[in-house]
Amino acid sequence: MKFIDEAKLKVQAGNGGRGCVSFRREKFVPFGGPDGGDGGLGGSVYLRAVEGMNTLADFRIARTYRGQNGEAGSGNDCTGHGGDDTYVNVPVGTVVSDIDTGETLGDLTAEGQTLLAARGGKGGWGNTRFKSSTNRTPRKSGLGLPGEKRELSLELKLIADVGLLGLPNAGKSTLIRAVSAARPKVADYPFTTLHPNLGVVSAGPGRSFVMADIPGLIEGAADGAGLGIRFLKHLQRTRVLLHLVDVAPADPAADPVRDARMIIAELKKFAADLAAKERWLLINKIDLLDPAEAAKRAKDIVRRLRWKGRVLLISGATGAGTDELKQGVMQYLDEHPRVPELASSDAGRPRRDGGSSAASGEAG
Numbered sequence: 001m002k003f004i005d006e007a008k009l010k011v012q013a014g015n016g017g018r019g020c021v022s023f024r025r026e027k028f029v030p031f032g033g034p035d036g037g038d039g040g041l042g043g044s045v046y047l048r049a050v051e052g053m054n055t056l057a058d059f060r061i062a063r064t065y066r067g068q069n070g071e072a073g074s075g076n077d078c079t080g081h082g083g084d085d086t087y088v089n090v091p092v093g094t095v096v097s098d099i100d101t102g103e104t105l106g107d108l109t110a111e112g113q114t115l116l117a118a119r120g121g122k123g124g125w126g127n128t129r130f131k132s133s134t135n136r137t138p139r140k141s142g143l144g145l146p147g148e149k150r151e152l153s154l155e156l157k158l159i160a161d162v163g164l165l166g167l168p169n170a171g172k173s174t175l176i177r178a179v180s181a182a183r184p185k186v187a188d189y190p191f192t193t194l195h196p197n198l199g200v201v202s203a204g205p206g207r208s209f210v211m212a213d214i215p216g217l218i219e220g221a222a223d224g225a226g227l228g229i230r231f232l233k234h235l236q237r238t239r240v241l242l243h244l245v246d247v248a249p250a251d252p253a254a255d256p257v258r259d260a261r262m263i264i265a266e267l268k269k270f271a272a273d274l275a276a277k278e279r280w281l282l283i284n285k286i287d288l289l290d291p292a293e294a295a296k297r298a299k300d301i302v303r304r305l306r307w308k309g310r311v312l313l314i315s316g317a318t319g320a321g322t323d324e325l326k327q328g329v330m331q332y333l334d335e336h337p338r339v340p341e342l343a344s345s346d347a348g349r350p351r352r353d354g355g356s357s358a359a360s361g362e363a364g
């Protein structure tokens with residue numbers, strides 16, 4: 001399925017039903033009085049995060065999701081039936097904002113989490129409600145209130161624990177294939193990977209984490225070169241970045257240290273928070289050299305980069321060093337639990353100002 005991480009949609013909650021004007025008419029009950037019931041509540045529209053959806057492709061065609069209208073009230077003090085709510089499924093990791101105000105309404109980060117996107121209109125009052133000592137035969141009733149209407153933008157930021165970073169051909173997809181069941185394409189040309197892939201890495205019984213493989217970065221990515229930095233946002237929710245460096249690049253002119261610096265520079269240009277994240281250096285493809293030579297080159301890379309963080313020598317092709325990597329990452333994740341970015345109570349409570357009047361026009 002096509003990978004899409006930005007989309008727009010409209011939500012329109014149901015209108016409240018109108019109130020009823022009716023009088024009690026019954027044998028032996030003269031002047032029965034008003035008995036018109038209230039209108040029913042309009043159905044609301046909710047967004048709901050579901051597991052197993054990894055793209056916003058379903059929203060490629062912008063459409064309006066509507067709640068059902070409430071039914072009108074009726075005689076004998078019967079309140080109208082409320083309209084059904086509508087649930088729109090979105091992938092876990094979807095950030096929802098209101099296009100008109102630019103306000104972020106919520107961030108659906110957990111399976112089953114819901115967000116009230118448009119509140120249904122209240123039903124109008126039936127004439128029973130208008131009776132008073134001076135007016136015992138009110139012929140008045142309320143119209144239902146219109147349901148809220150909004151235009152929303154959705155942005156998917158995949159939720160992974162670990163992100164892979166590196167030049168095209170650094171071996172990112174090969175590594176995720178080696179440690180998880182994800183099967184992204186691997187080939188010896190740049191930009192084999194065109195969109196992010198997620199894989200679940202098992203590090204022992206009942207212990208696992210999610211790894212994200214994204215397209216390679218090249219110099220000028222922050223300005224749009226190659227596939228640009230469009231996919232870096234999918235690394236923003238990770239807790240560890242694994243920076244892959246090819247220890248023996250095929251191109252003799254390539255300098256792994258210069259390239260690694262370039263990647264770090266692009267990362268900084270994209271977002272400070274991403275550059276400040278825990279980052280480990282993975283010296284990859286060590287199977288191409290004999291162990292002594294690989295160790296020597298790795299030492300040289302670390303020294304020239306003045307790398308202070310964790311360094312691991314691995315080979316995605318043979319699997320060398322990947323067990324240590326899995327265990328190391330798992331331990332780090334255990335020691336650094338995820339901090340919720342947005343309080344989950346924010347979700348499900350959209351802005352109230354001007355909302356229920358829903359007078360805001362349907363833009364664009």
Ligand SMILES: Nc1nc2c(ncn2[C@@H]2O[C@H](COP(=O)(O)OP(=O)(O)OP(=O)(O)O)[C@@H](O)[C@H]2O)c(=O)[nH]1
Pocket residue numbers: 166167168169170171172173174175185186187188189190191192193194214215216217284285286287288314315316317318
């Ligand atoms: N010898 C050896 N070759 C590797 C290793 N890892 C990857 N390769 C080769 O390097 C080439 C690129 O590998 P990919 O996994 O597609 O690289 P990538 O980083 O995902 O590249 P993009 O998707 O283009 O960004 C392929 O020909 C792989 O077979 C390794 O550990 N050892």
Ligand SMILES: [Mg+2]
Pocket residue numbers: 172173174184185186192193213214215
């Ligand atoms: Mg790849």
